[in-house]
Each structure stands twice: as structure tokens, then as C-alpha cells.
């Protein structure tokens with residue numbers, strides 16, 4: 001199932017308010033919206049980026065072509081006064097998400113801040129809400145997934161026209177081992193490396209897909225799982241391709257899932273006594289989830305992940321991206337949900 005993407009201008013340029021503009025997908029999405037001719041206003045933190053590395057001037061450079069306003073998305077007053085400023089908007093596009101996935105932050109951002117934004121957007125005349133979510137919420141076992149789902153439900157029930165985009169795995173989440181493999185270390189896999197599969201989607205292809213939601217009526221009031229082009233690939237295939245690109249024989253180290261279970265178990269028990277460890281236990285559960293669950297559409301009847309039922313969009317493949325990285329192109333910014 002292949003979705004079509006166009007990188008052309010929008011036939012109906014709109015005033016678009018963007019949240020999460022400084023994240024990986026947010027940056028690409030702002031570029032896609034600007035390219036399509038929309039009038040884009042980004043609402044960001046005064047210190048943005050991983051570890052707050054970006055001052056407002058840095059963020060403004062990153063988000064060229066868009067207006068940048070700073071404030072606190074968790075504070076309804078700041079959203080109204082510093083963000084929307086009493087102006088009218090046509091659409092809200094959100095790539096906002098907790099950077100850690102830790103339960104408290106996920107509920108504050110993925111759920112709470114989005115509820116604030118929905119209310120503020122309604123008052124600003126917004127009639128369309130495009131939400132970047134995640135395919136993994138279809139099987140919610142983790143707190144951040146429950147937080148995302150709770151907001152998805154609120155958005156669906158709000159009456160606002162919505163497009164809830166649930167992508168598969170991003171390239172950055174599948175590129176964490178390139179440096180260690182380049183150094184001659186083995187590629188780490190859980191089990192035999194074929195426990196899971198995904199259809200990786202590039203930042204730019206996903207950004208185009210999100211931006212196109214504003215013009216494509218077939219994506220109105222829909223929950224949209226979406227992957228990148230080509231067949232689903234396993235971690236083992238990712239490792240094999242990396243070794244081939246480096247011209248070396250494949251070398252894998254197999255990590256038993258039971259080891260993750262033990263870590264989750266110990267931290268889970270200790271976390272009942274020490275709150276700081278409860279958060280670490282949840283992060284270990286996130287690691288276990290990605291080690292054992294595929295990022296593909298789940299068939300509710302069979303309980304199996306179904307690559308054929310997972311729609312594809314775009315043109316950029318993970319293996320082309322690996323080739324660029326091996327040749328020395330800049331590595332992607334990481335820092336969240338990284339298992340390796």
C-alpha cells in the first residue's frame with residue numbers, strides 16, 4: 001500500500017501554529033510547511049533542543065522561514081499571551097512530545113500540554129489539528145503510550161477536524177550502533193535479531209506527509225499509521241547492511257530478552273520503595289517494548305504485526321541513510337528512547 005507524496009506548494013496556504021518545532025520531526029515539518037507556502041508560527045521553549053542547547057537565536061535560524069515565539073506550552077496563559085497572541089489561525093500542527101518518555105513528563109506534555117493547546121487553538125479559530133503520534137500506541141503497555149492515547153481520544157471527541165499520524169520507526173532510532181560497528185564492535189541484537197520488524201520512515205518523508213494532511217481531505221478525521229518505502233526490515237537485516245557497507249564480515253552479539261526482563265523486574269520491585277527507580281523501571285520497560293514489538297500495523301484479529309497492512313510513503317530508505325552515515329555525513333541527533 002503506497003501513499004503518494006508531493007513536494008509542491010499548497011493550493012490553499014494557511015496560517016499554521018506549530019508545536020514541537022525544535023524536535024527532529026518538528027524541524028523537518030516546519031521546512032515542509034514553509035516549502036508549501038504556509039504562514040508558519042512556531043511556539044517553542046526559550047531554551048530548546050536536547051539539553052536546552054538552543055538559545056532563541058539558534059532556534060530562529062533552524063526554523064528559517066517561520067516566525068518563532070517563546071513561552072511555556074504547559075501554561076495556558078503563556079500559550080494564549082505569548083503564543084496565539086489573540087490572533088486567528090487555520091491549523092495547528094503538533095510534533096510536541098516528551099523528550100524522555102518518563103511517565104510524569106509524558107502526561108504533562110503528550111497529554112496535558114496538548115489539552116491546553118487544543119483549547120487555545122479552538123479559541124484562535126483553528127479548524128484543523130494535525131497530531132504526530134506513534135504507531136506503538138496501538139498496543140499500549142507503557143505510560144507514555146497511555147498519555148498519547150488519552151490525548152488522541154480527547155482530540156477525536158473535541159469535534160475539531162483531526163489527522164492523527166502514527167508513524168513507524170524514525171531513522172535516528174535505528175542508527176545508534178553505527179559508531180560502535182565502525183570501531184569494530186559487534187552489532188547488538190535481541191534474540192536472533194528477527195523478533196521485530198519495521199518500515200523506517202525518514203524525517204523529510206514524514207514531514208511531507210504531515211504537511212500534506214492540511215490539504216488532503218482523505219486524511220481528515222482519520223488515524224493514519226504510516227511507514228517509509230520498501231519492505232519491512234529486521235534488526236538483523238540492519239546489521240547485515242551496515243557490515244556490507246563497511247566491507248566487513250557480519251558480527252552480531254545476541255542479547256537475551258530475559259536479561260531485559262530481569263532488569264525490569266529488579267527496577268520495578270525497587271521502584272515501589274524508591275520513586276527515582278520507578279522512573280528507571282519505566283525506561284527499562286520502554287527498552288523491552290522496542291526489543292520485542294514490531295513497529296508495524298497490528299492485526300487485531302490475529303494479534304500479529306502485518307507489514308502488508310502498514311502503508312508506505314516517501315522515497316528515502318534507511319539503507320541509503322546508512323550509506324551516507326558510513327561515508328561520514330553528520331550523525332542524527334539522538335537522546336530519547338535510545339535502546340542501544
Ligand SMILES: NC(=O)c1ccc[n+]([C@@H]2O[C@H](COP(=O)([O-])OP(=O)(O)OC[C@H]3O[C@@H](n4cnc5c(N)ncnc54)[C@H](OP(=O)(O)O)[C@@H]3O)[C@@H](O)[C@H]2O)c1
Nearest residue numbers: 020021022023024025045048049096097134168169170173
Ligand atoms: N523515535 C521514533 O522512532 C519514533 C517513532 C514513531 C513515533 N515517534 C513519536 O514522534 C514524536 C516526536 O518525535 P521526535 O523524535 O521528533 O521528538 P523530539 O526530537 O524529542 O522533539 C520533541 C519536541 O517536543 C518539545 N518538547 C518536549 N518537552 C517540552 C516541554 N516541556 N515544553 C515545550 N516543548 C517541549 C521539544 O522541545 P525542546 O527542543 O525545547 O526540547 C521538541 O520540540 C514522539 O511523540 C515520538 O513518540 C517516535
